[in-house]
Amino acid sequence: MTGSNTERQARLSRRRAIAALGAGATTALAGCGGNGNGGGGGGGTLLTPEGDQVVLDVYHNSASETQQLVAEFIGQELSANLGIEVEIEPIDGVRFNDEYWTAEAEGGSDTVGGETVEWSEPTPRNPGPRSVTSNEAWDMSLVIGLNTYPLNPQTNRVFFDGANSRYNPVGYYPEFDAAGLFEEAGAATTESEIASVFEEIFVNIAAEQPYIMLTFTDSITGYNPELRGPVEEFSNGWDFAGWFTEAGGADESAGLPEDIEEPPAVEGSYNSVSGSAFSTLNPLYNTESGAGTAIDRALDQGYTFDENQEYFPLLYDMSTDRGEVWVFEVRDGLRFSDPYGSVDAETFVYLIEELHQSEWANTANAIEWSGVNVEVTGDLEFQAELPEPRLLWPESFDPLEYPIPRGLLEPYVENEDREGLQRNEELLELAFTGNLGPYVLEEWNRGSGTTYTRNDEYYLRNIEEGPALFENAPYFEESTIEVIESQASRLGALETGEADSAGIPPERFEDFDENPDVSVYQVPQSFNRILSVNMRDNGWSAGPGNLFQFVEFRRAMASAIGKTELIEGVYRGLAQPHYTWQPRFSDFYPGDDVVETYGTGDLYGPDVAREFARAAIERSEFDYRYAEE
Amino acid sequence: MGLPRYVAARVVWAAVVSLVIVTITFGLMAAAPNPAVQEAATQAALEGGDPEEAVERERELRGLDEPLHVRYADFLRGVYTLNWGWSDLQNRPVSEALSEALFYTAQYSVPWTVLTLLIGPLIGVYSAANMYSWRDHLATGVAFFGYAIPNFFFGIILLLLFGVYLEWIPVVYNTDVAVFSLENARQLAIPVFVLVTGSIGAIMRVSRNESAEFRNADFMKTAKAKGVSPLRAYAYHVMRPTMVPLSTTVVGQLLAIFLGSSLLVEVVFGIPGLGRLTFDALIAQDTNLVLGTTLLFTFVAVVGNLIEDIVFTVLDPRISYDDR
Structure with a gap:
């Protein structure tokens, strides 16, 4: 604007x-x-x-x-x-x-700002006009x-694009043209247009x-003080593969150094803790953020956002002209473990068409691909046509995908066997990840967590973008995520150095802030x-x-x-x-x-x-x- | 009736009890709506399909359209061949989840049970032998302290003291260490200590009161008159009759505290055992896993009662097997 x-x-x-x-x-x-x-x-x-x-x-x-x-x-x-x-x-x-x-969800209609509004698709969180109430x-x-x-911010449409938005349990009737503005933002074809419309929306919401x-x-997180990489920014963790330990302590909030003369030594183990166990590590069916972290240690997703909140391609780059047709360029040199071969455009298109868009598989990403037309346009290129333009499509994380080998999926697709797919050992144990993640999953103990070893063939070392430290990433021989349900025990592990990172409750902030054995980071969140x-x-x-x-x-x-x-x-x-x-x-x-x-x-x-x-x-x-x- | 026949009769009775429990469990499950069927109906509705058709398909897939007696026979076969279904919470077979959890639980519960059964009666008899002395008061105080202080709280305090401040024990439980190793002993020492102090109180008090009855019994006077040493007199002549009533309650008591105590201690010390598994299964409404843990505890209780009955008769030769 x-x-x-x-x-x-x-x-x-x-x-x-x-x-x-x-x-x-x-x-x-x-x-x-x-x-x-x-x-x-x-x-x-x-x-x-x-x-x-x-x-x-x-x-x-x-x-x-x-x-x-x-x-x-x-x-x-x-x-x-x-x-x-x-x-x-x-x-x-x-x-x-x-x-x-x-x-x-009863539905109904009401007069809002002099106009009749219909609740034609009521939901439990917006069951109808103000006369429709909870128990x-x-x-x-x-x-x-x-x-x-x-x-x-277009995702906020579910809350505010009119009295009959999908999520409106409080019965809010906007007094500005919220629906029109979100519509305008959705149809915008330049980023400046989008920014301008959203500014108007957020000024009105504040009012x-x-x-x-x-x-x-x-979010308060404690880290091993010798760890280099964490930053007090929303993007904290995007460059996790380049994190390393530096004897003598690191400057808090410095993040990774931009230039390095020679890469740090690969040594030790990076150990983090989780408050709850993981139900599944099957990338197709996981919906929990904790298990997502455990999967991401062994398998990268398509892209991420860097410290400037800008798109950073991992497995594929995405580009568009006006937000309606998006072209995906799959990175060369990506491969699964034997016998599944390399990752190409067909890998993703098959996954989207045969699983996400099928009626039987019910994968975690099924809704995101509804109505999207995908097609292979080259060995390493495919495109997705959206029902309406979305310039901020990557930012919604909707097109974010894990690569899954076609050869692994085919038997289940033929038999439409959802249960078999959910229980597949190779998916649950991430046994197909090849050079696609910083670590290789060694063991998933359902009660106590996951252990990994360094992936010597990680593709990220060969890419041109990103921090120089990616060239020999990752910098730990091993990595673990320990499941410790008791908060006192998690904090104890952080204090003794058994864990390299753990969340800290606000009431313990001062204790840990004064503790030289722990670096405390105050990370903003949304x-x-x-x-x-x-x-x-x-x-x-x-x-x-x-x-x-x-x-x-x-x-x-x-x-x-x-x-x-x-x-x-x-x-x-x-x-x-x-x-x-x-x-x-x-x-x-x-x-x-x-x-x-x-x-x-x-x-x-x-x-x-x-x-x-x-x-x-x-x-x-x-x-x-x-x-x- | 001789001892072998008595034992055989008790084993048959235990089998009947387990069959009754399994049958009741089947009845309850057959009467309750199946969450997978409901999920299929919801999914079909969300995707614009026909929910009733989806329900039929799911029922067929899961064999729920079979007659009740066929399903009952399948269920019995499954239970007794340890085919207890799939756990959605852990994404693996229930039997695998249970056996792994039992492996970790056994590592602390076996020493816990053995130490409780050894130390509880010993302190009780020692207290009785020194009744109303400072030794008695000290032993009673220690036992009551352990009984009164909540296990999870005591566990956290000891973990902070020995794990965080003194760093004598690891804070994070390591599942990779060998069962019979110093490392494992080190990481299990505090959990076992907490559990033992929590459970010896009741046993100690019962055995103290029981042995007080026999302290001045005629056979003790005879033993003393014959010059038997006090240690031998208490070990042979007081301990044995004291254990008879205890044996009828010990197994039940330990089973009762097993689940509750081990859950909290497992949470504090991060041990992936049966307590946490049962609790997580309940919270996540993982029907198969809840059923599996229930059956496991049922079988342990049935077998425990069987052992209790047998021990009871061995300990007290005055008991006749007739009419039993």
């Missing part, structure tokens, strides 16, 4: 916020002076038309102590800044999902957090607060912490009407909860503020100067929150009011 466009968005956005508040709000905003004047109260309590105090419940996952603290913090903030009393309800996450978050009533929830898809956006929590407010008919238990349905009231909520205070007080500084449906590191984040930064600076505090609330009350047909009025 151009600078002038950005400025226009900023002006529009700011004007919209001020206009919504009215003249009184302008005074209030001016009075705030950007000091983040939260707390302290600013008037009486919010009363129902019957004159009772407004009391709302907030659910949090009973298994999460952090969520409980966040719920308590929100209770204090809403009480002090908005005059609402909050009752905190712990609940089992699965129960919340089944009884509160999802409902029987159990609820007001607010912290239980569910969602992904924001920073590489391919409308479909969910009250709170934070992005950083899953958010949101306060969901229920805009459906069972979503405002305080009285008649549902104030959550008004944009102004959701802004009031967002303005009443101090993000900086939340991050410092609950997350010990290990989180980032969340203003719109993208993290700040995303290329599609419009910028703090453009989005409304509710909950921070002059958009935080009792005055601004109550002014927004009053604007909402004016729109309501019911006589809600503040006690002093």
